[in-house]
Amino acid sequence: MDPRRLIAHLVLIGVLAAGVLALALTTRVEGTDRAGIVLELPDTVGLWKGDEIRYCQNPECREIFRLSQLEDRNTCPTCGGELSGGSLIEWGLLPGDTRILKKLYTHPVQSQVLVSIVIGGASRTSIHRPQICLVGDGREIVGTHALDIPLENRDELSVTLLDLLYRKLQPDGSWLANASYYAYWFISPDHETPSHYERMFWMAYDQIFHGQIHRWAYLSVSGQRRPGNDQYREQVQSFLAELYPRLERPPKNDGLP
Ligand SMILES: [Zn+2]
Incomplete structure (x- = not known):
């Protein structure tokens, strides 16, 4: 394990232990409603054109649309049900x-990229460890990488990049296989990390030592890859280098540390 990460894990354990005591003594924990980014994705990212995804919330329907297919962004054209930015399964969690x-x-040339932003609320259960939701039902993680994205005028962005493989046995005995990738990281008003555990550490730290729960954002970028070919990593890097500066953070003007 990366020594930096190991230290973070050990400190996390210490902070959580201290937290048990501190929470017993703390009178008030304040939800700040502050987030590290705005909940907005640009319509274009360089040559990439974005189209919002909308999910039908009717359990009998569950159709998925692109915004460009819809006349009304809130109403399912198939069943008249309500549409939302998240699927029924996600809202269940x-x-x-x-x-x-x-x-x-x-x-125009490269394969499509799906970008997702989940901004957690006051509860710590808002954001799960991504690995838990990505495996099962024929899907497995076959590679985990740390990927750095050089950015202009700031430190490079670090994300966790997972190689996924979906395999399903066909009725004729052959295997259907689909290789994809999933890159993610987390942002709060004060911190940014590619690690779920570091995020938990900072959440606990801010809650215990500052009495605050910030709204963390969980960002992910996913798409298809060709097995044995690393070219998708460059695509993720170039896409994020264009997208990141567009995810404007609100200015820190409230006097908080
Ligand atoms: Zn519907």
Whole structure:
């Protein structure tokens, strides 16, 4: 394990232990409603054109649309049900004050990229460890990488990049296989990390030592890859280098540390 991460894990354990005591003594924990980014994805990212994804909330329907296919962004054209930025399955896992936005980006030459932003609410259960939701039902993680994205005028962005493989046995005995990738990281008003555990550490730290729960954003970028070919990593880097500066953070003007 990366020594930096190991230290973070050990400190996390210490902070959580201290937290048990501190929470017993703390009178008030304040939800700040502050987030590290705005819940908005640009319509274009360089040559990429974005189209919002909308999910029907009727359990009998569950159709998925692109915004460009819809006349009314809130009403399912098939069943008349309500449309939302998250699927029924996601809303089953997340508290109601979570916000979800997804856009599918299409490029004239390269393969499509799906971007998702989940901004957690006051509860710590808003954001799960991504690995838990990505496996099962024929899907597995076959590679985990740390990927750095050089950015202009700031430190490079670090994301966790997972190689996924979906395999399903066909009735004729052959295997259907689909290789994809999933890159993610987390942002709060004060911190940014590619690690779920570091995020938990900072959440606990801010709660215990500052008495605050910030709204963390969980960002992910996913798409198809060709097995044995690393070219998708460059695509993720170039896409995020264009997207990141567009995710404007609100200025820190409230006097908080
Ligand atoms: Zn519907």
